[in-house]
Amino acid sequence: MIYHPRLNEQGQKHPIYKPHTPSELKSWGDASSIVTATPDCDMSAGINGKALTSGVMPETREQWEEWAGCYDFEEPDFVLSKGMKEAAGAVVIEDDGRVWVVSPSNEFGGYANTVPKGRTKGVLSLRATALKEVFEEAGLMIELTGFLVDADRTSTRTRYYLARRIGGNPAEMCWESQAVHLVPSQQLETFVTSEFDAPVISALRCHLKAQAAEVKPKVATALDWKTLPFGRDVMGWAINRNFGARQFANLRLGMIPHSDDDKWFAYFSGNVLHMYRSWTGHYFFRVYFIPQEEGAIATVAEANLDREYFEGTEEKAKTLLMDMLDYFATDVAHKLY
Template sequence: MPPLHPCPDDEGNPVVIRIPTVPTAPASWQEPARLATVVPNGPLPDALNGIPLAPWTTAPDTADGWAALADRALLEEPPFVPPEGMSAAAGAVVVEDDGRVWLVAPSNRFGGYSATFPKGRADSGAGLHCTAIREAFEEAGLHVQLVAFLADSRRTLTYTRYYIARRLGGTPAAMGWETQAVHLVPLTQLERVASHHNDFPVIKALREWFDAQRR
């Protein structure tokens, strides 16, 4: 029998993982040149790059709570103007201190994505900062801080603003039901792992951001 995700979906239904992801060896988390992968409730080191990998027990559970958290992100960014007919969305490109980048593997390759950056629609009037921080937690289990505007990207149905983010805490083992695995990926492997064409402009912008940091 295919395994079930430990988290039910938003209606309380079980989520069957039809093609399970294989986690990587424990040593992969400590080697910056290697891809590391964890599955729901999978084993992880106690810390990574000096930051604990532990559940974010004080994460907000209300829209107002997420909004209050997002209000702390004061960033310089251009106006956000979605094209007519496209929904507003936001995502977080979470960069680890060892140079690797966090990606999520949508459960059962939802939307045709084997791996992608955490993102979601800005539903019910939620702000872009709020959405990006919330999605990083719900999809990747991570507590993040937004540190810079990265890019606006036209997706299939949404126009998505992406932010560079840093991990403050949380654990990818606590990923929500929409995600069947979380990857930590070296920059050189991003196109191979995040192989959907919609992500290529985001990866290009990320490489340019890294280049600017080195100058």
């Protein structure tokens, strides 16, 4: 018998009858893949430039409410349906557009996969409950970004918020979950199949569609940021990486930082992508593309390994570049989802 490494509320070992298999570490960076974490499995160091590290769980009601009070957005009054209990949860959207989903241990409540949520139990506010449930069930620390929808379930009326990950580690899920997944939003309907989750996914679809209609991203140019010369300690290597038409179109938008969290500035000149660190203006990468009928091929890359700005290995530089190219090629990087 396999037991969850975390004890249940009674302080007992909790059996897992049909355990999941964790995904390979390298697959976590593939925005088109469904990936799975299991309790205490090995995890990638980070996703989309954000580290996966142990979160710090608040210990008191006051601490949860203080965290919940950090977010300034409007939401409608919560109207509790007759006979229903109050609950809250969050749809956590990763920076590459995938959504965090949990598998309740032994399909508790009849759910193979669902969105993190739980009852307020008259103790916490709706926002604090959403934060707490995501932390416990998915191991993630999140930032609430807005209201999504209210939906009735079997015994609860649940308020769902939109959120993004700011910390935590899915492998540290509590005993209530036996797996945590990252699922491309296009595949949610086939992965989260409960009828009670359908209104949540439908509301998410409407949100993403409306957001995409509002966004008209600016194409970056060399004049949009203060930058430094390329430097002398240059390493070049072959890439031969294909990008589809939509991916290449996203890459050609470049990247203009809008906050301190945006660590890169990038723009195209001809068929060359120039990439800089936004804080320092350090000219880090140059990538050469050959356009195709459908997209383009990245053929050669060059990295500036000047030790004044970069202390990592050559392999680290190569990995960093590919991670950033994969991210810049997504709709999420340019808020087109």
